[in-house]
Every structure is written in structure tokens, then in C-alpha cells.
Amino acid sequence: MQRIVITGATGGLGVALASLLDSQQNELVLVARDEIALGALNESLGARHQTFVADLASSIDLDRLIEQLSKQKIDVLINNAGLNEFGEFADLSPVMIEQMFQVNVIAPMKLTRALLPNLLRDKATVLNIGSVFGYIGFPFYATYSATKFALRGFTEALYREYKDQGLNVLFVAPRAIATSMNDARTESMNKELGNMADSPEAVASQIVQALQQGLTRKVIGFPEKLFARINGLLPNIVDKALLKQVAAMRRFAKK
Helix, strand or coil, X not given: CCEEEEECCXXXXXXXXXXXXXXXXXXXXXXXXXXHHHHHHHHHCCCCCEEEECCCCCHHHHHHHHHHHCCCCCCEEEECCCCCCCCCHHHCCHHHHHHHHHHHHHHHHHHXXXXXXXXXXXXXXXXXXXXXXXXXXXXXXXXXXXXXXXXXXXXXXXXXXXXXXXCEEEEEECCCECCCCCCHHHHHHHHHHCCCCECXXXXXXXXXXXXXXXXXXXXXXXXXXXXXXXXXXCHHHHHHHHHCCHHHHHHHHCC
């Protein structure tokens, strides 16, 4: 049995991860900003897990969470909490840009850094939930892509820095997931363009499998996995493919 911290536990993927890891008899530390939803999730799992109410966009909440977690043994830290916003970059408020970087990048980095002595001592794993948009800069997701690129860079560097000290660091990049994070505009756009979305349960299963296998990188979904590789080698090819879709995307982004 492992003690596993899951941030963003009440989101679609968070709930799926919590349910699967609970079924494997792990001890969970569930973190989310919605106290009611967090309590309901824990009740559904038999009310046997720890819960912490924290909004990771708040430095005060993050510091309180760090204070509590630093007192515990942690086997796996899953940085799952995230914010997303679909739309033209010009329409995105500066406040939302800051919040997305705070939740998607700064909070995972600060949390990992604060807990690092414990994580190194216990030969733990840091699992950062990214996105295929952390490999492919996607139009109308400029800030979200930027945050996931940053998270991927952090993950890769951290792995290389501490692997020899027994810390495993994993970056998992799902494609679109069928959760409430995607609004009606996004769902309509994905349907028109033929973009696939996986269920939270299917993604959670692959994430846990990657965790158990001790992987360091995993991209979920095809052809997205192929596009990520092509984008790394021949980005002009991906440019051409996406530029053909921009006009259609803009129609949905403006709604």
C-alpha cells in the first residue's frame, strides 16, 4: 500500500484516478478547492482517506498544504490540478494567464520543491499530468500550451537531476479528455474536426499503468502521439496540418 497525493482530486480525471488507486488499496491524500465535492468523493470511497481543501491559485492555501504534507511520508505525488481556457489569446485576461501559470506550473514546482527532502528520502515518484499540448503548440490554447510545455521541461530536468538519488519523475500527456473542463464550444469543435476525446477512466488506467511500470514519459492517444513526435522533428509539417483548421477553430473560439 502506498500513500499517494492527488491534487485536483474532484475533477474528472482526479476522480477516476482516486477511484482506481483506492481500488488497489492505496492510502490517498485528496486535494481540491471544492470542499463539498471533496467530501462527497471521500465518502464514495468509504471515507477512509485524508482530504485537504486548497485552491492552488492561492499562495496562502498552497503554503498551508505544503505545511501539512511536509509532515507525512509520501510515496507518489500526482500533480493533476490544472486550468484550461479555449479562445483567442487576445481575449484572454491577464488575470487568467497568471492563474493558469500559477496552478499548472508554479504550484507543482513549489509543492515538489518543498516536499523534495521527503520524496528523496522515501525514493518516491513525482507524476506530473501534462497534455499533448505540452508537445504541440495548439492554436487557441496558447497559454495552456505554454504552461504544459513548461511543466514538461520541469519534469524532464527534474528527472535528470535526481534520478541518481532514487527519485522517479514521470510526465504523462493525455489528449482531450471528456470532462467538464471542455465547454460546449470545445466539444462542438472537436466533433466537427474529428478530434477524439478519451474517458477519464481510460486515461486513469493508462496513467496508473505507466506509474506501475516506472516510465518517465507517456503520450496517450493516436494519432496525437505520432504528431507529438513529428512536431519535435519536423514542426513545419504540423504547422501545415493545423493551419488548415484554424478558420474552423476561430468560429468556435469567437462564440
